[in-house]
Amino acid sequence: MPDPAPRSPKAEQTRTAIAEAAMRLFRSEGYDRTTMRAIAREAGVSVGNAYYYFGSKEHLIQAFYDAIQADHAAAAEAALADERAFADRLRAVLLAWLEVARPHHAFAGQFFRNAADPSSPLSPFSAESAPAREASTAIFEQVVAGSDLKVAAGLRRELPGLLWLLQMGLVLFWVYDASPDQQRSRLLVERAVPVVDRLARLSRLPVVRGVVDDVVGLVGALRET
Secondary structure, three states, X not given: OOOOOXXXXXXXXXXXXXXXXHHXXXXXXXXXXXXXXXXXXXXXXXXXXXXXXXXXXXXXXXXXXXXXXXXXXXXXXXXXXXXXXXHHHHXXXXXXXXXXXXXXXXXXXXXXXXXXXXXXXXXXXXXXXXXXXXHHHHHHHHHHHOOOOOOOHHHHHHHHHHHHHHHHHHHHHHHOOOOHHHHHHHHHHHHHHHHHHXXXXXOOOHHHHHHHHHHHHHHHHHXXX
């Protein structure tokens, strides 16, 4: 859904104020208990004005997704600047996401209860989440394109999407990670990345190339269905 609000400085300031007010209330009151009326009151705007910029609480969460994604893209760009090895690039990008998301861990579970519903617009696989999903996949395209990894053309084409799915698995683990500062999530990245790197490099061997082609074909068929 395109944003109906004009992008004048005043409009952008109001839009940001509403989004920030919503995040404060989501943290303190919980997502389910927070109403658009309460968000408008917290932001100092009318309820109608709040609905003008955001049609629902779900649209506010989409704005949050977009903001997190923008922060991750900036952090990833810095992390990728001096790395060429595929494993180092992938590790840097995944750890950058954990760092960007860290301040929001306390209330991430509230969002996840809604995002886990396949019919919810908050699902990372929904049409509404497509901009954030595509932006995230683009980061993994950079990870692959600027690396020393050499794989078959078909796998290279699908690899960014597969890496995005890997990140979704990390997100799920992170949501439930109760370890101090989510250290188990960081350990997961450190242990998983070398495995992914080895599997990707093994894909060039003739003995596994047929299996890789089958996997690529399966991914393509599922995407077209």
